[in-house]
Amino acid sequence: MALMKFFFETIRFCIRGFVYALSFLFPYSRMSLFWRRITVFLYTSWIARDFKHFGKNSGVIPFFSLLQGGQYISIGNRCTIGAGVELTAWDSYQGQKFCPEIVFGDNCSIGEGAHITAVTSIRLGNNVLTGKRILITDNSHGVLEEGMLDVPPILRPLNSKGGITIEDNVWIGEKASIMPGVHIGKGVIIACNAVVTKDIPPYCVVAGVPAKIVKKLR
Incomplete structure (x- = not known):
């Protein structure tokens, strides 16, 4: 038993020493970026054909949590998802039955874990940046009516107050939510x-629940 333990400890020591030596030839900081680029390239090449349009030099970091209705989704150039x-x-x-569309402009960057869902229209301009785990939705389950409350939420019909338009150079912070018709x-x-x-005029900062203008930039 002691001999077996010594054998496995020796093997472990040798493997660890070998990997440690390799780290000088292939440092993690350099190789992690290299493998990230390779995996993004391969995953993007595989999934791009599922979209209505997928722009040049855009990429998807593996993996989608869910991609539904890609034939209604257009991605601009140099976007990162x-x-x-x-x-x-x-x-x-x-x-x-719905006629949805989701359109990204050029140079958009969508943060990790974002949820973007449409039954009508969601349109993002150029250079839109989002933090992680944001929500952009033009729909909800059911409406605020007494009779609807006795229906399980998952069985309630989808309702939309209108599409969403986000113009150029908008920065959406982490965990922010954009509601229908905005x-x-x-x-x-x-x-x-x-x-x-509610609608937000150009060049201002908004915060809170519900969001209100806290500073005008122009």
């Missing part, structure tokens, strides 16, 4: 955890 993103365009649900002007900064329920 983070890992674990849920990107859904629903053309039908529980017998309902138009966000150019250059807006949306604070972390904010919930946007």
Whole structure:
């Protein structure tokens, strides 16, 4: 038993020493970036054909949490979509029929774990940047009516108050939420955890639940 333990400890020591020596030839900081680029290239090449349009030099970091209705989704040039993103365009649900679209402009960067879902329209301009785990939705399950409350939420029909437009150079902070029917002007900064329920004019900072203007930049 002692001999067997000594044998395995020796093997472990040799493997660890070998890997440690390799780290001088292939440092983690350099190789992690190299493998990241390789995996993004391979994953993007595999999944790009599922979209209506996929722009030049855009990439998806593995892996999507969910991709639904890619034929209704257009990605601009030089966009980056983070890992674990849920990107859904629903053309039908529980017998309902929809004509959805999700359109990204150029140079958009969507943070890890984002959830973007449409039954009507979500349009992002150029240079839109989002933090992690943001929500952009143009729909919800059911409406605020007494009779609807006795229906299980998953069985309630999808309802939309209108599409969402986000103009150029908007920065959306981590865990922020953009609700249906909202138009966000150019250059807006949306604070972390904010919930946007109304139109936001250009060049201002909004924060809070619901989001309100806290500073005008122009």
